[in-house]
Amino acid sequence: MEREEVLELIKAAQGGDNCACEELLTRNSPLIKSVIRRYKNKGVEYDDLYQLGCVGFVKAVKNFSAEYDVRFSTYAVPMIAGEVKRFMRDDGPIKVSRGTKATAIKMARFVEEYKHEHNESPTIETIAAAFGVEPQEAVFIMDSGKYPVSIYDRNDDDNTRTLLDKLQTGDDEDERLDKMMLKHIIGALPVREKKIILLRYFADKTQAEVARVLNVSQVQISRLENKILTKIREEYA
Secondary structure (H helix, E strand, C coil), X not given: CCHHHHHHHHHHHHCCCHHHHHHHHXXXXXXXXXXXXXXXXXXXXXXXXXXXXXXXXXXXXXXXXXXXXXXXXXXXXXXXXXXXXXXXXXXXXCCCCHHHHHHHHHHHHHHHHHHHHHCCCXXXXXXXXXXXXXXXXXXXXXXHCCCCCCCCCECCCXXXXXXXXXXXXXXXXXXXXXXXXXXXXXXXXXXXXXXXXXXXXXXXXXXXXXXXXXXXXXXXXXXHHHHHHHHHHHHHC
């Protein structure tokens, strides 16, 4: 669809034209399906995933403005994914407490730091001992946090490329969608938090260098960075 045609349909839909909204849904069905397919086999039926994706798409239609300096499809992707993720997090078939989710994030951080220090992954027993829980409980907690993803986790076959590296390549559709979602999340951060992430992970600055740029201590940057990354992981999940 041409941009002007899309904008006309969006304007009509925002004015209450249900036919325009239906046409947008129909013609953007491939986009919705491309986003929801990553959530298949996660405990939610495909038809339900598609309906959730449609709800997110309609929200994107209602909230989009021609003044935004992005294509509508770029704006819609995070809205579609966000609707699915909210359902899985809050209304899905398996309910997980916020405390458990928070511990899962801490465990993920522990695993990353352990890998960096020891050049190997920790055993379940090591993780359980570090958090004072039984190994079975550690497995449950880590499994409950399988949706949050660290943008700097090394998750390819040769353990050399981070997720952020993969997002920057844009080699296939899934990676382009990931990049769009990550850009949306980072773009919504407060100015200072956004600057810290851009300097650390896109300009490859050390915490000390970022601290000098922002005229604060390295300890403050470390604390803020951990807080921001936790927020990003939760949003990206």
